[in-house]
Amino acid sequence: MAKTKVKFVCQECGYESPKWMGKCPGCHTWNRMVEEVERTTKTPAPAVLGSHQSKVERIDEIDISQEPRVKTGSEETDRVLGGGIVPGSLVLVGGDPGIGKSTILLQTSHRLAAQGLKVLYVSGEESVQQIKLRADRLQILSPHLLILSETDFAQIEMQIAAVNPDFLIVDSIQTIFHPAVGTTPGSVGQVRECTGHLLRIAKTHGIATFIVGHVTKEGAIAGPRMLEHMVDAVLYFEGERHHTYRILRAVKNRFGSTNEIGIFEMREEGLVEVGNPSELFLSERSQGAPGSAVVASVEGTRPVLVEIQALVSPTAFGNPRRNANGLDHARVSMIMAVLEKRMGLYVGSQDAYVNVAGGVRLDEPAVDLGVAMAIASSFKETGMSPHDVYIGEIGLAGEIRGVSRIEQRVREARKLGFARCIVPIKNLRGWTPPAGIEVVGVDSIQQAFQIVFRG
Template sequence: MAKVKTQFVCEECGYISPKYLGHCPNCGKWNTFEEKTVQKEATGLKATRRMDFNGQQTKPQLIKDVKFEKETRFATDSEEFNRVLGGGVVPGSLILIGGDPGIGKSTLLLQISGQLSQKKQKVLYVSGEESASQIKIRADRLDVDGSNMYLYPETDMDAIKSAIDDLKPDTVVIDSVQTISEAQVDSAIGSVSQVRAITADLMSIAKTNGITIFVVGHVTKGGAIAGPKTLEHMVDTVLYFEGDMHHSYRILRAVKNRFGSTDELGIFEMQESGLKEVANPSEVFLEERLRNATGSAIVVAMEGTRPILVEIQALVTPSVFGNAQRTATGIDRNRVAVLMAVLEKRAGLMLQNQDAFLKAAGGVKLNEPAIDLAVAISVASSYKDKGTDPAECYIGEIGLTGEIRRVNRIEQRVQEAQKLGFKRVLVPKHNLSGWTAPNGIEVVGVSTLAQAIKLALK
């Protein structure tokens, strides 16, 4: 009798080792290796070759002979969802959606499935976590029209492939990939081997037959999509559905998109009747702002092609311990440390013995250089205990020598500020040429950090 061979696989990244390791040399995680039985390689080539519904297999051909239609997209009724995908859904694409449990991934995809069904698309909704009656109850609550949508509660991949072959749908939803099992893979459901094999099958179906497939992925405690990192490499688009369970707002963000930008985000509000789009997120982020509070500054940030006004809040207090703390939420902590060093060196603020706590209000994450000036103004406002003008906002990147550097799309940013009733905006001096400011808002150019603080904190 042949000896059974085993190997040890990291459940986080899929790294394979012939012996057990406490620390993964690839991803750096501890205690993630599990013993797996080595699978025999398939003897037949047909099991792995791509084949469409008509039984046609792919063959090598000259690039000049490849026939294709111009990239077309089909739009859903959700403008926010279309924006994140780059203008709509590309047929034949494999889209992975991750997020915390209960954040609304299934609700979002059920609503999108209903919208596509109304557009005469045949949708197959495969659920490995709920029964058909449970999905029907939620669909009725969300008022989803499923006239052309099929529900299929199944976890066996072979049965799912047979159902796809029989129905020939335009769109397939897999909820979720960690609950589906591949019979040919001798491993536990949700393991690295299972997830990799299932995703490979789905990718083959999507690319060969032009079917759009949405896949729901669970996330780990660290917020990353569970399973091997190759899962994100195999798909065309990776979307993260983020939000606070204690607040109603949700943010859909693209971290990978082969057919569009990864800088776009969509904002939704979770209501009793489902997810509703937030058409003007700037008003949402500013509606609870105190008018005369210190340590508050408004920045016009760009998220892809969309300008969003966000309140930057800072609290500067004397340090109790020997080393001053630097804590940031929604802003890069290293950026905060650099800006506070510039404030101390170039603006004369003694911050080395001050704790600083900063956050971007509303749960949004900001990572562009144009937020530097608003961050510095908020810190200076809290340190000096002087409030900023509630009708003023700040845009600009700060250099290490204290200069205010130009930023992109300044005209769009200023127009958004004017639209929401702001009366004055501080921008880099070198951004003033080449465009005309809209009526009703004063645009002031600043060249140094000290000059901007002097104007903002009169």
């Protein structure tokens, strides 16, 4: 009989301890130490896929012509992946429950299988009948799409060896367990071990692999942080339950740009690509209402125009409330402090609610000018021109700093029919604005106020 012993493992960082502790010494999180049973004698993992002999190669002699990217058939997905799927890559897809992770991977599998590529879809959460019901609703039917419902990694590995697919999808990694690891599915040891085996299979046999990861209540992918370091790309599937669109965002990509996004709309027939996200986000914009401003943000390589909404009203309590939805709360507080100090707008005693219409998350400072104008417009109860777009970063002295990719932002604004762009004066150097749109340069927030509210 195999001798067993008990250890306590942190589910955040993987720190191991012989006794339980409330606070993990490794990552300093509370109540994440979980008891696990460790076997001193382990069954060796079966090597059903054969061995691979590695060799040292000179970097100038390495041939990459045999590693072309494979198009998924979806322009939005290809954009996020950096132009397509790289053979032998390992991609982690995370998102909230019910957001559509399984749907987008099943549709991607269908498009790949329609090209004659063999795809193995492994589900540890649903039976083959449940997957078939979803496939019928999405009108997915291809003989090259193979379905397997299994949680034992040893059985999955044998099926991979028997099928020899071109692409592998595992949904989800937290439900898979390896029999050689004496812990429960979803634990740090199981997630690390199963992901390590999938990484070896992907790299040695050139099988592009997608794995689905659950997320915690804070929005991070559940399991050890090492999981995100092991994979080649990390994609987050985001969206609000009360909105029909979804955003596929790349936060790590060894083969392309990070922070690239793809926009999809959830319909009855599945996820449909949105070719012009700016038009979608501005479709319900109110014309000339106080507290509304349009900004041009760049997500990865794509310029996106979105509406910033602000509502400023006198507080009924001692401490004014500050609420920022889709923006950094600290950044909004800084902009309000600049407005009060440099422009004399006494917003310190006002409740302020700032929202990015549509539920998009904006992280770049180029939207500062639009946020400031929306707050000032609501405070003054004065509407602004609905044909203006605001671009610029605000400094603590009230100066408007230059931003990157100004040409792309202005072209996107002109394409959607806007008449004027308020941009940093530094960005007017070295290029000629396109015909059909007026580009006005400002060097301070005072000058921007004179143009918008008095011009």
